[in-house]
Amino acid sequence: MSPHPDYGVTPLEGLPSRVTICEVGPRDGLQNESAVLPVEVKAEFVERLVDAGHTVVETTSFVHPKWVPQLADAAQLLERLATVDGVRYPVLVPNERGLDRALALGVRDIAIFGSATESFARRNLNRTVDESLEMFAPVVDRARGAGLGVRGYLSMAFGDPWEREVPLARVVDVADRLMALGLTELSLGDTIGVATPGRVVALLDALVDRGIPINRIAVHFHDTYGQALANTLAALRRGVTTVDASAGGLGGCPYAESATGNLATEDLLWQLHGLGIDTGVDLGKLVETSVWMAQQLGRPSPSRTVTALTPGASA
Template sequence: MDFGVTSLDGLPLPPRVTICEVGPRDGLQNESTVLPVEVKAEFVERLVDAGHTVVETTSFVHPRWVPQLADAENLLRALTPVPGVRYPVLVPNPRGLDRALDLGVQDVAVFGSVTETFARRNLNRTVDQSLKMFAPVVARAREAGLRVRGYLSMCFGDPWEGEVSPRQVLDAATRMMALGCTELSLGDTIGVATPGRVIAVLDALIASGIGVDSIAVHFHDTYGQALANALTALRRGVTTFDASAGGLGGCPYAGSATGNLATEDLLWQLHGLGIDTGIDLQKMVDTSTWLAKELGRPSPSRTVTALAG
């Protein structure tokens, strides 16, 4: 049941949001089980059948670093793109972009960091060096007519550096968008954000001139705050939310991080507010139940557990 809520405490709610489904990439890359390409292809197809229009499909990171996604080319060749559906892939460098362009990819993403320690541990570069590496990648992608998402990790806290200030996020976000990114995803990589921190960061970015329509949020549920944070972002006008089927994924470079916000849990909240997503919740529950069997472990999503029967 939905109640057609149009505002909360006087703040308007958007009638529709887009969920960027990150399970096939951000979710599976952090699973110990390496699934066959046929299973991954079926996973993507099930997500599209459920109504997703943005499915982050894979990554062109070197297989040595992410062996779970070593079959990226084979997966993309196994898929039959559905009109109106976007299948973004993560590209870390010019070589990754070359591979994406060779396969006709239309959406790519680069992955940066707000904090220096995480940048060095994840990218083996400083924040400045990583942005310089991204610059030609983004420029070439935009020249080729591709959409480019810029991920920023550690936007709310870092396991080595502690709490991250909104000013620090704003600096990295401004520089990332200046490269030519068409969308910016703010990552709560270790799940320490709270609604107050979300408000502070979003207000800083919006006040600086970064349009809320170009901002996405990416929450983890380490402290059980992901849904509260999503609702807070929604009330601030954000309409793009990253989520992972069944709550798959964590962060291989941040040991304390638990899974991503589960798509099904987010859908339960959004549909309860009368907000349209275009996604069939029961089909998502069925998909995550099926995938949990393939992975050999139960889904951590509470909504999947409640509705799986």
Template sequence: MKSPRALPMTVLAAGLPEQVTIYEVGARDGLQNESAVLPTEVKAEFLHRLAGAGLRVLEATSFVHPKWVPQLADASDLLLRRLVRTEGVDYPVLVPNERGLDRALDAGVQHIAIFASATETFAKRNLNRTLDEQFTMFEPVVRRALAGGLRVRGYLSMCFGDPWEGPVPPDQVAAVARRLAEMGCHQLSLGDTIGTGTPGHVDAVLDACVAAGAPIRQLAVHFHDTYGQALSNTLAALRRGVTTVDASAGGLGGCPYAESATGNLATEDLVWMLDGLGVAHGVDLDTLVATSVWMAERLGRPSPSRVVRALAG
């Protein structure tokens, strides 16, 4: 007889949120960094299964030019013809510019995200703009989106370290966050793009953002596990009152800016920790693990998530 699966012991800790929103990025940030290009129907099924696991925010795809992200070249087809939306689930998409916004509007999107840089070098390499010029590019996108009744999320990349510039001063991150908030972004996701952050660094960045006028309730966190710090950094953010955490089912996606990067925080690993802390999240772990195993089979490689490996092994 098969033994029951392991469960974390729930030990409530003081000073944590009662509930956390998991902003699932596997279908966008995860798949865009995978070498395989999956059929559109597989992506649609993936999103359907993630919704079935209880996730209520699913970043569905990106309207970046197909030349730069061929893995998501089917964004319009996915949203207009393949995706069967689940009631109560939000399906935001990433848009890089006004052309991307046009495509998102044509697809009936209600929630978009823009992708900013906290450093000069990455802004030039990723956006072909200076740190200051990126806001000129984003301003009409945000203005038009807000005028159309859309919500706009702002991603900030390289908030903790940059492979070309090294450690990033928290005040520099806060200045970018403030400008995005003033532009009208309802939420700011602070990204540890190369995974070099540590809990004390997380505190410093959050302190700087709050001091600059971006309240904790407006901040989300997006950690990569390159150096094994994603969960400890997430816990540090939760203790400061952050209630939205980005994660990727099965740990999908790598980081192209750091050698040996293990990619995004796995949603299953996050759920296991939240269960142990008694923090509500609404996700059924068994269904989520089964979904990640299903996706790993289609990608032809095992999931890097420790929880997936432990429960599905």
């Protein structure tokens, strides 16, 4: 389904011709839902997302079930998942124990989750920023040695609920230290959704000035203040070509107060396809998937595009 058959496509200069969407619904989305879904439903969710055209689907997490009970069945999910060649299925690992489990199950891509601020590092990882980097170092080293791709999330890159504004210099410093561990990709997280386009541009420029290639940077925006699409467009203008999004707008962050859902993948698709930017993702199939998932969760999707394209549909 083309999202713009009746409304036309109008490109803008200075934007990429193709964008890769890192679909985070199965992990970042479901981990923040109160409902704990059966593993069969999670497997079908991932498979539907791939069928819609996604080539990167963050699948689950090996964080201890005490902290994220919604994803306690990570091993069972990976064992039953019907994977497709050419599709990456990153799994979040918190430490070397998590990496051991991932390697035993044949995982080929992992993610680690760092913080730009001390407050969030202590609440989320029970460590300082320095201690968390020390913990990640052997994880990344072993994973890269085994040929795995390693994505690093840098949370609170634009603001923190306890420290408020986060100095650019601090974000750049932690980002640089994360990349030095051997990451293949760095995802900048607007964990509480406070970023605005000027701040996005300033941070990206500062990271590039530090020597981090723009093609190794992804963006991960939350829509708390309705800024996620504007921030995405600002990032694309600076050369970013990987954008994180969550089908149906699922998820937020269980450790950050005031964090609403991620940027909805369908809303992102409407914008990108209207700009003539290729994503490889079929909007119609994705909308069907998000309506189906909303039914599993017992609530309607918060995505404006899902609502617009499925009038009368309800959970």
